[in-house]
Amino acid sequence: MDGSDARATNAYWGRDGLERRILDALAAAGTNVDTLTIDDLAPADQFHSGGKSATERLARLARLGDGMRVLDVGGGLGGPARTLATRFGCRVTVLDLTESYVRAGLTLTARLGLADRVTHRIGDALALDVGGETFDVVWTQNSGMNIPDKERLYAGFARVLRPGGLLALQEPMAGPVQPVLFPVMWARDAGASFLRAPDEMRKVIEAAGFQVRAWDDVTAEVIGPSTGAASPAHSIQRIVMGDAVDAIARSGQKNREEGRIVMIQAVLERREIPAWARAPRTSG
Numbered sequence: 001m002d003g004s005d006a007r008a009t010n011a012y013w014g015r016d017g018l019e020r021r022i023l024d025a026l027a028a029a030g031t032n033v034d035t036l037t038i039d040d041l042a043p044a045d046q047f048h049s050g051g052k053s054a055t056e057r058l059a060r061l062a063r064l065g066d067g068m069r070v071l072d073v074g075g076g077l078g079g080p081a082r083t084l085a086t087r088f089g090c091r092v093t094v095l096d097l098t099e100s101y102v103r104a105g106l107t108l109t110a111r112l113g114l115a116d117r118v119t120h121r122i123g124d125a126l127a128l129d130v131g132g133e134t135f136d137v138v139w140t141q142n143s144g145m146n147i148p149d150k151e152r153l154y155a156g157f158a159r160v161l162r163p164g165g166l167l168a169l170q171e172p173m174a175g176p177v178q179p180v181l182f183p184v185m186w187a188r189d190a191g192a193s194f195l196r197a198p199d200e201m202r203k204v205i206e207a208a209g210f211q212v213r214a215w216d217d218v219t220a221e222v223i224g225p226s227t228g229a230a231s232p233a234h235s236i237q238r239i240v241m242g243d244a245v246d247a248i249a250r251s252g253q254k255n256r257e258e259g260r261i262v263m264i265q266a267v268l269e270r271r272e273i274p275a276w277a278r279a280p281r282t283s284g
Contacts, residue, residue: 172263
């Protein structure tokens with residue numbers, strides 16, 4: 001197959017009227033939605049373990065700074081991208097396969113007056129059709145769990161980075177105790193979840209042309225509803241998953257406590273692109 005299954009992805013993650021649902025939930029929690037800031041939005045637009053604090057930790061780990069061109073792959077509603085733009089001075093392109101997230105992200109970015117620094121595109125992490133553009137940083141937080149072809153994924157990241165560019169990632173990985181208990185945030189069962197152990201993931205990423213700068217196990221500090229934390233009504237996990245988030249939190253807590261899932265933050269430098277990764281792959 002040439003890319004990800006867009007229909008399945010949109011069926012699982014997509015929600016109609018998401019921007020309105022986010023604003024209504026924030027208003028019900030006492031937020032003035034007419035004067036929104038990225039801090040106000042954070043519970044409802046950072047759809048990954050650790051929320052905005054995890055985004056900021058990874059950005060500091062990568063030493064992001066003014067003017068860096070960032071491609072946020074699987075960037076969802078754009079919460080991390082807006083954080084990178086306002087806190088770290090980056091110019092960010094968000095690529096996501098879920099159409100309703102891209103629509104909501106565009107609206108939220110415009111509402112915060114950040115459309116000149118953050119752009120949103122519908123796009124596939126495996127195809128990475130960015131019109132030949134290259135970036136200083138590929139950024140990805142909790143976006144590869146449904147993708148079995150890790151080799152192709154990371155080869156694509158290398159392809160769109162300038163020489164010496166950085167890959168900054170946060171990713172759930174398979175812990176020393178298996179199997180994973182379901183449901184998890186990204187999958188109801190094992191048929192849609194493709195985690196690998198950290199050592200294996202590191203080898204895959206290095207083989208795609210990267211050299212590790214930092215590789216941190218942040219399981220103990222990066223928490224959220226998917227690891228057992230509470231999920232208030234205005235959290236994006238509750239807004240998207242509804243009451244299903246309760247079962248996800250229960251299994252998530254066990255997965256974390258029993259070592260079935262670990263969370264890694266890493267920064268890697270693109271050293272060179274292997275010959276087999278210099279052009280997008282296609283297959284029948």
